[in-house]
Amino acid sequence: MIDKLEMFLAVAKEKHFGRAATSLGITQPTLSAGIKQLEDQLGVLLIFRGSRFGGLTPEGQTALIWARRIVGDSRQLREEMRATRHGLTGRLRIAVIPTALTWAARLSTEFGRIHPNVAFTILSRTSIEILQMIDDLEIDAGISYLDNEPLGKVSTVPLYEERYMMVCEASSPFAGRDSVDWSDLAGQRLCLLTSDMQNRRIINRNLSNAGASPQIMMESNSTVVLIAQVMEGGWITILSEDVAHFLTAAKPLSLVPIRTEGTGHAVGLVAPWREPHTPVLEALLGLSRRMVNDR
Incomplete structure (x- = not known):
């Protein structure tokens, strides 16, 4: 039944039979037959369909919760048995907010040094996408904000508090200052991350609280594009x-800290709520805690 549940999860994610079949590397007739067999086994209709995908039935919505749990448990069983035989191996899939990509590189490098047989896939995604990908079992963990928007039931390890820097040309009137206030950005021409990014929502709130109305001249979901624009x-x-220092190294740009009241927003490792975790994920959580304690 596990393979049929994997098919069901793919259809629920893609909301399209053709794309789901492609993602699984099977034909659409094979996928349709598998879903029909699963429905026959469970005795309920899971998906409304005519000539195309029509959404999950109420029973399908309930089955989706169970499918994620069962498939997740099945994958964990395979991971634990493989770890018993061969030690930590496999591939860790991590989705990361753009402003934390340097931390992801730091974490994966140290993990790879300790466990050289584990490979990594690191993706840049929004905080909302990261939580959805965890729910859909597309990733093993994420690095995202912990305290700005609801996370749901997940395991977390705080990594750092996010502080903000103004990045400007070395010839800018702001260059060389010890710090600036959010209010100093009023009327300035800014390029920022897109509004679907939680970082942008935090920045918007800080600007609004300071009564500053800058000119947002360009948006991008890439921090590299923002630096190039400056x-x-x-x-x-x-x-x-962290990412400001990394991206401006050896460039003719100036970094100026932005004064913010209180503490910064917490960023950390986010993993599915599961006890116990897979051996590889448990090792990643443990390493994250040690790295934070060593800082």
């Missing part, structure tokens, strides 16, 4: 401290 267009961007 260099080419003479605009200003706002990035988290």
Whole structure:
């Protein structure tokens, strides 16, 4: 039944039989037959369908919860048995908010040093996408904000508090200042991450609280594009401290801390709520805690 549940999860995710079949590497007739067999086994209709996918039935919505749990348990069983035979192996899939990609590289590098037979796939995604991907079993863990928007039932390890830096040309009037206030950005030409990013929503709130109305001249979901825009267009961007230092190294740009009241927003490792975790994921959570304690 596990393979049929995998098919069901793929259809629920893609909301399209053709795309679901492609994602699984099977033909659409094979997928349709598998879903029909699963429905026959369970004795209920799971998916409304005529000539195309019509959504999950109420029974299908309930079955989706169980399917995620059963498939997740099945994958964990395979991971634990493989770890028993061969030690930690396999591939860890991690989705990361753009401002935390440097931390993801740091974490994966240290993990790979300790467990050289584990490979990584690291994806840049929004905080909302990360939680959905965890629910859909598309990733093993994420790095995202912990305290700004609801996370649901997940395991977390706080990694750092996000602080913000103004990035401007070395010739900017702001260059060389010890710090600036959010209110200093009023009327400035800014390039920022897109509004679907939680980082952007935090920045918008800080600007609003300071009564600042800058000119948002360009948006991108790439921090690299923002830095290039500052260099080419003479605009200003706002990035988290860690990624700002990384992206501006050896470039003719100036970093100026932005004063913010209170503590920064917590960013950390987010993993599915499961006890016990797979051996590889448990090792990742443990390493994250040690790295934070060693800082």
